[in-house]
Amino acid sequence: MELTSEILKGDVRAAAKLMRGIEDGAPGAFDELGRLYPHTGRAYVVGVTGAPGSGKSTLVDALIDDFRKREMTVGVVAIDPTSPFTGGAILGDRVRMQKHGTDRGVFIRSVATRGWLGGLARAAASIIHVMDAMGKDIILVETVGIGQAEVDVTRLADTSLFVLTPGMGDAIQMMKAGILEVADVFVINKADQEGAQRLKAELEAMLGMQSSRPDEWPPAIVLTEAINNKGIGGLAEEILKHQQFLASSGGLERRRKERARLELIEAIQSYFKHYIDSGIDKERLEKLVGDLVKRKTDPHSAALQIINQSIK
Numbered sequence: 001m002e003l004t005s006e007i008l009k010g011d012v013r014a015a016a017k018l019m020r021g022i023e024d025g026a027p028g029a030f031d032e033l034g035r036l037y038p039h040t041g042r043a044y045v046v047g048v049t050g051a052p053g054s055g056k057s058t059l060v061d062a063l064i065d066d067f068r069k070r071e072m073t074v075g076v077v078a079i080d081p082t083s084p085f086t087g088g089a090i091l092g093d094r095v096r097m098q099k100h101g102t103d104r105g106v107f108i109r110s111v112a113t114r115g116w117l118g119g120l121a122r123a124a125a126s127i128i129h130v131m132d133a134m135g136k137d138i139i140l141v142e143t144v145g146i147g148q149a150e151v152d153v154t155r156l157a158d159t160s161l162f163v164l165t166p167g168m169g170d171a172i173q174m175m176k177a178g179i180l181e182v183a184d185v186f187v188i189n190k191a192d193q194e195g196a197q198r199l200k201a202e203l204e205a206m207l208g209m210q211s212s213r214p215d216e217w218p219p220a221i222v223l224t225e226a227i228n229n230k231g232i233g234g235l236a237e238e239i240l241k242h243q244q245f246l247a248s249s250g251g252l253e254r255r256r257k258e259r260a261r262l263e264l265i266e267a268i269q270s271y272f273k274h275y276i277d278s279g280i281d282k283e284r285l286e287k288l289v290g291d292l293v294k295r296k297t298d299p300h301s302a303a304l305q306i307i308n309q310s311i312k
């Protein structure tokens with residue numbers, strides 16, 4: 001594979017090919033990624049997370065149009081950690097791809113996480129790098145749910161949006177998931193429905209309880225009706241405002257350092273996992289299992305024995 005130069009020119013087919021290669025664990029795919037890496041770091045990454053059906057895809061769609069009007073090119077990464085291949089993300093993508101299909105300034109890609117070498121965050125990060133190298137100005141990363149996996153994905157983003165809808169009791173749930181601490185902009189979507197103002201007030205009260213330092217960004221709350229294309233301009237403005245805030249406060253550098261750290265750790269973990277899955281001497285393993293059963297050794301010592309003998 002020699003896709004790097006094509007991808008740097010923004011070639012969609014080369015980019016898609018590399019993404020498939022990474023997905024399949026094709027030899028050379030990570031080398032290509034390595035060659036692209038020096039050309040990344042320019043795109044601005046926005047995470048979009050929230051409960052299933054809250055309107056994330058509809059919002060992303062509307063944001064694409066808005067950013068395009070601002071002459072920005074857009075990448076979209078849709079992640080569905082629960083139901084790869086069958087999930088709404090993929091279906092939603094098809095609709096989007098049709099809508100934006102002829103626009104060379106937009107590139108949309110789903111991540112089916114099951115096939116990926118390594119974790120969800122690594123998968124997302126790899127795709128983001130490719131889109132970044134293609135020259136996309138802004139990359140929107142859509143994730144379903146509010147669990148730990150999403151918090152990890154949130155760490156990949158420069159700006160994190162959290163989408164809520166009126167009357168879903170989201171507010172309580174997200175406190176549990178720790179989303180409150182990591183979201184930069186709260187989007188109350190479906191504001192055409194009953195209860196949007198009440199949710200806003202609840203959220204404000206909750207955010208008010210958090211201690212915030214004067215040099216910290218006070219999370220914004222934006223009301224939208226994605227389906228009616230209402231409030232989208234205001235949301236885009238808020239994202240760009242946060243971008244400026246991060247750039248001028250040193251926060252962007254901090255976040256990106258954190259992101260690099262996360263990615264490195266994920267890569268190490270996935271190499272170790274791969275090594276464990278494929279590189280362990282099965283006979284030795286079986287012998288140690290026998291020793292464990294007979295209580296001749298213990299799991300901790302047995303593990304160390306294997307590791308010490310396997311890793312040079």
Ligand SMILES: Nc1nc2c(ncn2[C@@H]2O[C@H](COP(=O)(O)OP(=O)(O)OP(=O)(O)O)[C@@H](O)[C@H]2O)c(=O)[nH]1
Nearest residue numbers: 052053054055056057058088089144190225226227
């Ligand atoms: N009433 C109302 N419905 C909306 C609004 N935005 C989106 N919807 C509808 O909500 C449903 C879910 O929208 P999606 O954009 O697919 O939501 P999602 O969060 O991406 O869903 P998943 O990816 O499956 O988690 C669709 O039927 C949308 O038409 C809105 O502002 N108001």
Ligand SMILES: [Mg+2]
Nearest residue numbers: 056057089092
């Ligand atoms: Mg969706």
